[in-house]
Amino acid sequence: MAERKMNLTLKVWRQKNKNARGDFETYAAKDISSDMSFLEMLDVVNEGLIEGGKEPIAFDHDCREGICGMCSLVINGQPHGPDDGTTTCQLHMRKFSDGDTIVIEPWRAKAFPVLKDLVTDRSAFDRIIQAGGYVSVNTGGAPDANAVPIPKAEADLAFDAATCIGCGACVAACPNAAAMLFVGAKVSQFKHLPQGQPERKSRVLNMIGRMDQEGFGNCTNHYECEASCPKEIPVRVIAELNREYTRAALTKR
Amino acid sequence: MSTQTSFNPFRLVLDFFGSSIGAKILVALTGVIMWGFVIGHMAGNLQVFLPAPPDGYWGQQINDYGHFLKSTPALLWGTRITLIGAVFLHIGFAFRLTMKNKAARPSRYAMKRSQKSTVFGKIMPVSGIVVGLFILFHLFHFTIGLPVEVMGVSNDILQYQDQAGHHDVYKMLRVSFGQVGFVALYTICNLLLLMHLVHGTQSVWQTLGLNHKSWTPIARTLGWLLVAAIAAGNLSIPFVVMSYPPIAP
Ligand code: HEM
Ligand code: FES
Numbered sequence: 427m428a429e430r431k432m433n434l435t436l437k438v439w440r441q442k443n444k445n446a447r448g449d450f451e452t453y454a455a456k457d458i459s460s461d462m463s464f465l466e467m468l469d470v471v472n473e474g475l476i477e478g479g480k481e482p483i484a485f486d487h488d489c490r491e492g493i494c495g496m497c498s499l500v501i502n503g504q505p506h507g508p509d510d511g512t513t514t515c516q517l518h519m520r521k522f523s524d525g526d527t528i529v530i531e532p533w534r535a536k537a538f539p540v541l542k543d544l545v546t547d548r549s550a551f552d553r554i555i556q557a558g559g560y561v562s563v564n565t566g567g568a569p570d571a572n573a574v575p576i577p578k579a580e581a582d583l584a585f586d587a588a589t590c591i592g593c594g595a596c597v598a599a600c601p602n603a604a605a606m607l608f609v610g611a612k613v614s615q616f617k618h619l620p621q622g623q624p625e626r627k628s629r630v631l632n633m634i635g636r637m638d639q640e641g642f643g644n645c646t647n648h649y650e651c652e653a654s655c656p657k658e659i660p661v662r663v664i665a666e667l668n669r670e671y672t673r674a675a676l677t678k679r
Numbered sequence: 680m681s682t683q684t685s686f687n688p689f690r691l692v693l694d695f696f697g698s699s700i701g702a703k704i705l706v707a708l709t710g711v712i713m714w715g716f717v718i719g720h721m722a723g724n725l726q727v728f729l730p731a732p733p734d735g736y737w738g739q740q741i742n743d744y745g746h747f748l749k750s751t752p753a754l755l756w757g758t759r760i761t762l763i764g765a766v767f768l769h770i771g772f773a774f775r776l777t778m779k780n781k782a783a784r785p786s787r788y789a790m791k792r793s794q795k796s797t798v799f800g801k802i803m804p805v806s807g808i809v810v811g812l813f814i815l816f817h818l819f820h821f822t823i824g825l826p827v828e829v830m831g832v833s834n835d836i837l838q839y840q841d842q843a844g845h846h847d848v849y850k851m852l853r854v855s856f857g858q859v860g861f862v863a864l865y866t867i868c869n870l871l872l873l874m875h876l877v878h879g880t881q882s883v884w885q886t887l888g889l890n891h892k893s894w895t896p897i898a899r900t901l902g903w904l905l906v907a908a909i910a911a912g913n914l915s916i917p918f919v920v921m922s923y924p925p926i927a928p
Contacts, residue, residue, distance in 0.1 A: 437789075439789075450789065500788060500790075502790060502792065503788060503790035503791045503792035504792050504794070529789060529790045531788055531789060531790070534784060534786050534787065534788055535783060535784060536782060536783050536784065536785050537783065599794075601780070601784070601793075601796060601801070602779075602780035602783055602784065603780075603783035603784040604780070604783070634698060634699065634700060635698075637699070638698060638699050641782070641783055642783055643779060643780035643782075643783030643784065644699045644700075644702070644703055644776050644779060644780055645703065645886075646776075646780065646800065646803065646882070647800065647878075647881065647882040647885050647886065648793075648795060648796035648797075648800050648801075649795040649796070650793060650794060650795055650796055652795070653794035653795045654794065661885065661890070662890045662892075664885065664890075665884075665885050665888045665889060665890030666888065666890070667700070668700050668703070668704065668885075668886060668887065668888040669888030669889075670888075671698070671700045671701075672695070672700065672701075672704060672888065675691070675694065675695040675698065675700075675701065676691060676692075676695060678691070
């Protein structure tokens, strides 16, 4: 596709710190190449701001290749922007047209407080993982990869869930700021694998316990999470989460 | 040392329903109980359309049905107690969840583009409240007796008797739905019930952990059909009864 140049208007959420009241500021993004990624476009805007002696827009990013889950922006009302199955860093400016106005906001959820501008504190997810989103591997040699047979269908289900990058788009998109797609993905991933069995019950009990403490909402089956997930994790994992939790809660020892 | 603690079923169940997922499941299960009632209630009421038996009179069948219910206290009170329990738990836990959900998103987006959520899903608390108020009104209307006269209908309708000396349910319906106001009220409330049940039937399988790539779409289609059948069945009563010639109270 041939390169295009465009001029855009950005309405960006600016907030000094966690306790400050934020508001929108309007910026002109001039001469933007359609080949840039969304974050590169913001880099260009920030260079302009720095040259003008202004505070650049703070936003999170790390890998810029769609795997770390840091680039958490709500773009025109959609987490990670208008493209399906894409993170913000992988969103290209060719999805926009000359003259467009783009509204950029942080994830909004009580459990993800805004630290500055577009940067949110998503450590609530880390604490949920610490509560149970792992398998315990004690010392010893690495077992032979093929020693534990796993049916292909089960491996596929586990892998679909394991693609979660923990970006939090599910929470950002959910009308209730629920984290159940995220927790469901982790629970489903291990539920389908033999390695996940020893901690199967304690995992789901501890992760849900932590999730409830962190102040996330509850799923009311709107499926906005599935629609906005950059890894297209299906809501099937939430049904599995409900089942796993019920089973564990009613039969725990 | 064993980590086994003593089994306390009450603790287990209370802990479960105190959690986010347990609360959701309780809302779903009580919803299913009310669903069962809505179907039974509609089927019972459709007997208003049954013709007079030989040597009988119009309305006798539904009057006899009403008499049967009243003279079978185990059935009547069993149903009433189950339903009262289900209604209170459903509303209580739905309210708790809704409040938590609101609190989880204290600041709103300036721009939010929904992709999958439906209007019926979004207005669940509103449709629920309207249906709840309607149930209360409905109970005063046909069971307890209206404390004040509404659109020319008073608690006299509970005193009507038929030739067998049973409560004349048929006449009560004809007098009530002879009033357009009542027909309009019942129509609006049943449409809100329809909206509530549409999202409910789409949701309930997922909440109860039943999601299957082939069965779920079938269950959802059946859910739609069932909800449509319920709305049609319930609404047919006021509309058809309204079309009968007027009757003196
Ligand atoms: C009496 C007043 C009522 C109120 C205040 C109420 C409120 C609610 C609320 C807030 C929800 C959760 C919404 C969501 O998950 O998005 C819900 C779900 C539901 N309601 Fe009701 N409701 C009422 C009556 C009823 C009745 C009469 C029925 C059935 C005949 C019913 C069946 C359901 C079902 C099946 C669900 C879905 C549960 C799930 O999410 O899986 N509700 N209700
Ligand atoms: S920056 Fe790593 S996923 Fe976007």
